[in-house]
Amino acid sequence: MEHATSSNYSWIDFVFSVIGVCTFLVDWGSDVWVAAEFYYGGEFFWFAVLVGLMVLSSVVVQMFSWFWLKYDRELPGFSAQTGGGTVLFGDQVKVSLLLHVLQLGFLCRHISAIRQGFKVWWRRQEGSKYAVYLTHDLSMLRLIETFCESAPQLTLMIYVMLRTNKARTVQFVSIVASTTSIAWMVVDYHRSLRSFLSDKAKQGWGSSLIYFLWNLLLIAPRVATLALFASVLRGYIAGHFLLLWSIFVLWVWRQRTDFMDSVSGEWLYRATVGLIWYFSWFNVAEGRTRGRSIIYHSFITTDGGILLATWWFYRDPVQTEPYDLALLITLPFTYLVGLLFKTLYYYCFHPTLWRPLVREPGLPNDLPDAEVSFRDFSIQDGTPSSQLLNKRMARHATHFYSVQGVISNNDSAARAELSHL
Template sequence: MNCATFPKYSLLDWFFTLIGVCTFLFDVGSDLWVARELYTRGELMWCGVFVGFMLLSSVVLQLFSWFWLQYDRDLKGFESQASAGNAVLFSGAKRVNLLLFLHVCQLGFFIRHISAIWQGFRVWWRKGCGSEYAVYLTHDLSMLRLIETFCESAPQLTLMMYIMLRSNHARLVQYVSVGASTTSIAWMVVDYHRSLRSFLPDKDKQGWLSSVVYFFWNLFLIGPRVASVALFASVLPCFIAAHFLLLWPIFVIWAWRQGTDFMDSPAGERLYRATIGLIWYFSWFNVAEGDTRDRSLIYHMFIIADTSILLTTWWLYRDAEMTQSYAFSLILSIPLCYVLGLLIKVLYYCCFHPKLWWPADLGKATYDVTDGVEPPVDVQVDGASFHTINKRMGRHAANFYTTNTSSAVKTNECVATNASVL
């Protein structure tokens, strides 16, 4: 085995994984602290809703994690790699039963972090050996963090803004918390996007300037969406659940109509489509092959119409006296921020989107891969021989970046099923 052929896993990657664990623990601790504050103030209903978001997110994450572990066991060599002392608590004949118990105890996501840290440390200690498996683990973590962001962080942020609006009073720390949460959500989308791009070969890496522009258009699109939902809830709290239950099935059906194929079983795919419906309630990202420009346009037009209805409802039902100091500013700034986000998104794809280079035998022409362009090359080959691919993320990268079925991606996906992770 030539360790030099594996995808590079740097010490910086290991530190980011370590920071991810710390962030995860801090997020859980801060959520429990907020729930305790709501409980002590006698707001039992909102305390229950807040904790409900935590439990829902945790259950969804454990289900995804367990499904993926089940699928990965079918990969040739994966079981021996995972049991070879490369992951904490992931060895021995009773490993599967232990993992099932940990997932039932809602610890599967945390154990994945620990496993990635341990494997990353071993890669650094062994100077590159096992790098491919470490990269495999980090890609799954990236997707799980994205799911957690929209299953827990976005709804909780909406609830925090609702409480501020209903009480018509907020401390400085609450403003800072809302700003930090919104920023964190937008940054998590950027982190996911950067992870997804690692499956594109012969590519210009996404630089810091490109990442910053990508971050801002997500910030200016997600922020107004969350704010408009919170404003609507502040005047008609009993109807916000009806609003979500009206839109969520529409998004799920749309995902089903697009023929998503992220998971490897019907049950897993149904879970994925249900999760996509929740994510689309707050933000857009592509999930299937096809003309993504048209889909994105349809989505944004739909969200603009829905947001306009939410803001109009808030304006008509608001307490004019209580909201006099900020009502006019909000009704203007929220639509303007969303439009600004769309303009920055167009600017990103026109000027800052990384380009792909065609392979040498196809010429040196550059190819700007947007959501609607097919990369004419294989995935997951940074100048290295193919050994394994996280086929879930590889398939998703193909769907995210292509319009037509990429034969290279499909070929590598079939090879991955029987490939060794060593």
């Protein structure tokens, strides 16, 4: 039974890379435009908050990008794979570091992916494996950016609308577009994970739709609930975030994650996962995935209920009269429907990793979202038989796609097979 993943770089991969660059530039431009609107409108507090989110997100993404480039440089064959302009300034350490300090490393990765993808797809040159490798890293970086910047900014947009009690059509459109974009980025990440499965397990339209819907229906009410709470107790939302974030980071640490190749990098990853969990579930460790997921959603449901009840108690009945009852009913119902769609997905559409039927006692049943991670592939030397493996991504995939009760000593061989590019 074969489980090697496809390493062929297609026109779809190239289109996704181009769209990624366009999205990055449009998102950056829109952020600057909104920040300018706040500044020239005299709303300096919101200007500072927005700029702070932009800077935080950019710094986190650049740090991940630099850590990964640093790790990859230590792999055999890196210079051969990245020479000749394959990776923009990839063989110039000081220049690459300067670009990351100037917050341009992420953009350079996008440009490198497009250049290499164009050579492979249009000119039919060698390098398909490394083009796929670059695409996988970008997918993970976009996911990190989404939850470090887009999700907090969406919460801020809804909050400002509630506080000012003004809702223009453009604001509604922007909120809907942002929420949809966040859910789509999660699907894009999921699509990258799927590339580590056999062709028969590739994500179809039905599976993609269900996956998109349950993420949309879980993330949207979570963001709205946070904004509602902030609209009545603005001074407490920061404390709420820090409390939950600290709990989540502690939980990640307790799961003994090993996504990064250094201690400092691993703590950056754990801190980032804590931020992601503030908005959405993300499996990061081997073991009983279902149990952890139930604990997480039970906790978030309880937290959301408390936040919603707090908003209801402290709200201005006159100002919120047009929509308060509708939100009180719609938000919990939407979250419940999202959980039902998630259950439907895992029962009907979720692929499982192949595992030998013999299982040794005491070994974990499930593997994490992060285990088939983009960072787990290795670059080997340029011999004809060598394989280009993104171990980070492969590890996240094995965490995400797992089957209970079928892990054995051959697990490492199965993972190696799974992560072939």
